[in-house]
Amino acid sequence: xxxxxxxxxxxxxxxxxxxxxxxxxxxxxxxxxxxxxxxxxxxxxxxxxxxxxxxxxxxxxxxxxxxxxxxxxxxxxxxxxxxxxxxxxxxxxxxxxxxxxxxxxxxxxxxxx
Amino acid sequence: xxxxxxxxxxxxxxxxxxxxxxxxxxxxxxxxxxxxxxxxxxxxxxxxxxxxxxxxxxxxxxxxxxxxxxxxxxxxxxxxxxxxxxxxxxxxxxxxxxxxxxxxxxxxxxxxx
Numbered sequence: 001x002x003x004x005x006x007x008x009x010x011x012x013x014x015x016x017x018x019x020x021x022x023x024x025x026x027x028x029x030x031x032x033x034x035x036x037x038x039x040x041x042x043x044x045x046x047x048x049x050x051x052x053x054x055x056x057x058x059x060x061x062x063x064x065x066x067x068x069x070x071x072x073x074x075x076x077x078x079x080x081x082x083x084x085x086x087x088x089x090x091x092x093x094x095x096x097x098x099x100x101x102x103x104x105x106x107x108x109x110x111x112x113x
Numbered sequence: 114x115x116x117x118x119x120x121x122x123x124x125x126x127x128x129x130x131x132x133x134x135x136x137x138x139x140x141x142x143x144x145x146x147x148x149x150x151x152x153x154x155x156x157x158x159x160x161x162x163x164x165x166x167x168x169x170x171x172x173x174x175x176x177x178x179x180x181x182x183x184x185x186x187x188x189x190x191x192x193x194x195x196x197x198x199x200x201x202x203x204x205x206x207x208x209x210x211x212x213x214x215x216x217x218x219x220x221x222x223x224x225x226x
Contacts, residue, residue, distance in 0.1 A: 101162060
């Protein structure tokens with residue numbers, strides 16, 4: 001069966017520090033991968049998606065970047081965190097060809113102080 | 114672009130009460146529609162889905178019917194339990210090649226004993 005792992009679960013980082021959140025998927029090949037952010041009162045915002053290794057599409061220009069160094073690995077990064085980067089970050093995958101649903105990781109609660 | 118609008122929360126109900134959470138959408142083409150649930154501190158889980166007009170998705174006592182004429186996908190449950198307390202997200206998946214999920218802002222449900 002397929003599983004998705006996301007870590008860390010919680011993170012407290014000072015303003016200006018770097019960020020690296022990792023997500024890996026098991027049990028499937030060539031998934032579509034997604035990073036979402038959930039900020040208080042703002043619902044879920046799609047940040048990045050990837051259809052293959054090295055292929056990243058950004059939905060919202062901001063202080064973050066994403067990379068996909070391996071087929072089932074998706075990394076969310078920042079060189080310098082801002083207070084506004086605080087939120088709940090969710091990784092998700094869906095099967096290709098197009099599947100009807102996405103599967104989510106447990107999320108990372110990031111607090112920038 | 115495509116969008117999802119769902120009723121603002123929070124919604125507070127007593128156990129065994131009837132639940133309706135409204136969801137309407139705007140989309141070109143024929144999207145698939147979903148309800149996801151997020152329990153406290155966790156990622157999102159698919160609750161139910163419908164892929165074409167007049168389909169009814171159901172799971173764990175929850176139901177939603179894809180109404181193309183009213184562009185709606187309202188979530189209902191006849192008798193809620195305390196364990197249903199969570200945030201509920203309505204979402205659509207567009208019919209394009211990318212098929213990204215677009216979420217509503219979420220509705221927090223609290224069920225009191």
